[in-house]
Amino acid sequence: MSSPRFFSRSAFDRGRLPRPAEYFDAAGIKLSAAGTWRNALCPFHDDHHPSLRVRIETGAFRCMTCGANGSDVLAFHMRRHGLTFIEAAKALGAWEGRR
Template sequence: MADLIMDYLKKNKQRQASTHQGRLDKSRLPEPRHFYSAYGFTLKGSSGWQMVKCPFHDDAHASMGINRSHGGFKCHACGVSGDLIGFYMQYHQADFKSACNALNIKKG
């Protein structure tokens, strides 16, 4: 019985260590102006929303808004939306873990 309890405590401790390891540090996300410039968008001004052509569908007119201060985006035509991580995931068809690794926002 003691062995079962010790095994359980050991596994639980390992599980707790793995959940704390690799936490995200969103303060390490790139500044929105620099992030979106890599995708061909020029964000002018320091805050508020700017309309651009959406890269996720055939867009003839600017239908996607990008927030210059926090980097969120929303396309009013196709409905795709998210933050910088979500944009990376959508653009590169990557999963969350791959996007976080590529953006180098994991602690530790």
């Protein structure tokens, strides 16, 4: 008798997430040009002075005004578009297999 499978194989592949620089560019978020932490206008509140900080290697972000934050482009995409983890992973091409 084979052992029951409690977990289906996870289809999330973090390695397929877009690189943060490419993601934010495609998302229309203009990042300041240099440094590890880039500044941008925050899309999560009515921002007129760049208060969103983005760590370019990882996509981690934090807004110094409204407090929006997350650890990668997936978290950013979920928050910006109101998606679940799986929906965002699919939208970013990092989810494979069956729904």
